[in-house]
Amino acid sequence: MKILVTGSKGFIGKNLIxxxxxxxxxxxxxxxxxxxxxxxxxYTKECEFVFHLAGVxxxxxxxxxxxxxxxxxxxxxxxxxxxxxxxxxxxxxxIQAERDNPxxxxxxxxxxxxxxxxxxxxxxVFVYRYQMFLVNGVDQIIIVL
Numbered sequence: 001m002k003i004l005v006t007g008s009k010g011f012i013g014k015n016l017i018x019x020x021x022x023x024x025x026x027x028x029x030x031x032x033x034x035x036x037x038x039x040x041x042x043y044t045k046e047c048e049f050v051f052h053l054a055g056v057x058x059x060x061x062x063x064x065x066x067x068x069x070x071x072x073x074x075x076x077x078x079x080x081x082x083x084x085x086x087x088x089x090x091x092x093x094x095i096q097a098e099r100d101n102p103x104x105x106x107x108x109x110x111x112x113x114x115x116x117x118x119x120x121x122x123x124x125v126f127v128y129r130y131q132m133f134l135v136n137g138v139d140q141i142i143i144v145l
Contacts, residue, residue: 002027004043004087006076007053009033012092016051044079050089052076052114055107057094062102069106070113077117088124089114095129 003020007013008030020028029043032054044050056068073091080087091114096104111127118125 001025002029002046002048003051004029004031004047004049005051005053006031006072007055007092008035010053013051013053016053040076041079041082044076044085045083047085047087050076050080050087052089052091055092055110057103065102065106066109069103070109073110073113077113080123081117081121086121086123088126089117090126090128093127093129095131097129 003025005013005017005020005028008017009032013030013032017028017030029039029047031040031043052073054068054072056064059065059068079085080089091111093107093111094103097108097111098104114125114127117123
């Protein structure tokens with residue numbers, strides 16, 4: 001299976017990729033902020049599952065929230081649509097999506113894009129609103145949903 005992981009250099013992305021490799025997955029497309037954008041198009045054409053972990057949570061200015069959490073999600077979905085790729089998508093969000101702050105509004109906007117995409121295309125989507133991350137030792141991650 002060909003798996004696309006956005007946010008591949010982030011805390012969750014790095015650990016997810018490690019675990020996927022431990023489980024024998026070899027075709028992992030890693031996409032992060034410094035990856036050439038042309039690869040996103042290639043990866044969305046070929047992937048069979050998407051872990052959309054990329055997001056902005058500590059920007060230099062508030063408009064980066066919407067650019068990263070809504071804008072990048074929109075780009076990703078447009079490429080998947082372009083190639084009629086029906087890969088399931090796991091999208092990570094935050095309980096902040098319920099709050100009226102710049103970060104929360106951007107995460108909520110990203111969620112709405114994903115849900116609308118699912119309704120429009122019939123693609124299965126899974127949206128997880130994380131509460132917080134706790135690190136317990138070097139190799140263990142506890143995620144509170």
